[in-house]
Amino acid sequence: DKKGQTAIAHTNIAFIKYWGKADPKLNLPTTSSLSLTLDEYYTKTRVEKATEDSLLINELPQDGKRVHQFLNILREEMGDFPPLRVISENRVPLSAGLASSASSFAALTAAVAKFNNWDLSLEELSRLARRGSGSATRSFFPGFAIWEKGTDDADSYAKEFKTPELPIALVVCKISGTVKKVSSSDGMRRAQTSPNYAAWVDESAQQLAEMKKALFSSDLERVGQLAEANALAMHDLNLTATDRRFTYFNQDTMKVLEQVKALRKEGYLAYATMDAGPNVKIITNQEQAPKIKAYLAERFRKIQFDIATPGPGISYE
Numbered sequence: 362d363k364k365g366q367t368a369i370a371h372t373n374i375a376f377i378k379y380w381g382k383a384d385p386k387l388n389l390p391t392t393s394s395l396s397l398t399l400d401e402y403y404t405k406t407r408v409e410k411a412t413e414d415s416l417l418i419n420e421l422p423q424d425g426k427r428v429h430q431f432l433n434i435l436r437e438e439m440g441d442f443p444p445l446r447v448i449s450e451n452r453v454p455l456s457a458g459l460a461s462s463a464s465s466f467a468a469l470t471a472a473v474a475k476f477n478n479w480d481l482s483l484e485e486l487s488r489l490a491r492r493g494s495g496s497a498t499r500s501f502f503p504g505f506a507i508w509e510k511g512t513d514d515a516d517s518y519a520k521e522f523k524t525p526e527l528p529i530a531l532v533v534c535k536i537s538g539t540v541k542k543v544s545s546s547d548g549m550r551r552a553q554t555s556p557n558y559a560a561w562v563d564e565s566a567q568q569l570a571e572m573k574k575a576l577f578s579s580d581l582e583r584v585g586q587l588a589e590a591n592a593l594a595m596h597d598l599n600l601t602a603t604d605r606r607f608t609y610f611n612q613d614t615m616k617v618l619e620q621v622k623a624l625r626k627e628g629y630l631a632y633a634t635m636d637a638g639p640n641v642k643i644i645t646n647q648e649q650a651p652k653i654k655a656y657l658a659e660r661f662r663k664i665q666f667d668i669a670t671p672g673p674g675i676s677y678e
């Protein structure tokens with residue numbers, strides 16, 4: 362009879378994005394997506410037997426409606442378990458607007474499963490975590506993962522995508538500042554009203570197929586091109602939404618994107634990807650990452666830059 366269980370999940374960045382739901386209740390996506398798990402950012406979550414469900418993130422008590430709902434989904438799916446105190450340590454810089462829901466829901470799913478001695482594969486954990494947050498499906502695996510959209514609740518989950526060892530790195534530009542917050546779920550709902558949405562879904566499938574080939578052949582230039590094209594098209598859906606069009610970009614986002622182009626003109630390997638916030642992650646290799654970081658740090662005194670590299674799958678303490 363255990364008192365508690367801890368699990369650690371690293372965050373992931375999508376190179377081919379999840380941006381739209383075929384079923385919002387089950388978080389079934391309209392497209393398959395592919396991501397890289399990062400070493401530098403993670404969530405460590407402990408669950409302990411308690412008298413009622415509660416949530417603490419970085420020592421602060423939270424209302425945690427999403428977490429409460431998710432624990433109840435797990436109870437429905439897997440059978441009842443006692444109330445849990447959830448204690449989470451989030452090492453994802455929130456100021457950077459990096460998504461923490463991926464690592465948070467992956468760590469929580471793994472901790473609860475192990476605490477209850479559920480005998481589940483990583484794919485089965487991924488499937489359950491999807492109900493908390495779609496991007497969490499991909500945070501169980503080291504390196505690259507593909508979330509196959511599937512057709513229903515049973516077959517929509519992520520798997521590891523094994524590639525040759527790649528010297529890939531990301532330069533994470535931690536742009537903060539004033540942008541109106543639009544949650545991923547709301548952003549997706551609105552993006553799906555874009556007249557370009559159906560074309561994006563089709564294009565995304567082609568880009569995913571090409572991305573797999575590029576990763577297999579260790580062609581980082583092509584990986585970057587495809588990821589940037591996919592991300593820009595995703596953000597175009599937000600701008601062209603019929604229902605309250607919007608953008609996650611701010612002026613710094615645009616300026617960094619210009620510099621990414623300038624870097625390419627100077628012969629660097631540098632491609633940008635952006636998620637539900639203003640910051641930019643630059644896809645490059647490990648040799649060039651410190652040079653790109655220095656180049657940008659000189660031009661943007663107020664932006665902080667990190668270098669991120671491929672990270673591990675789920676682990677337990």
Ligand code: DP6
Pocket residue numbers: 374375377378379380388394460462463493494495496497545546635636637
């Ligand atoms: C832009 O996983 O946060 O980061 O399923 O509603 O929780 P919910 O959405 P979420 O969406 C992530 C969107 C993205 C792209 C991606 O990670 O694939």
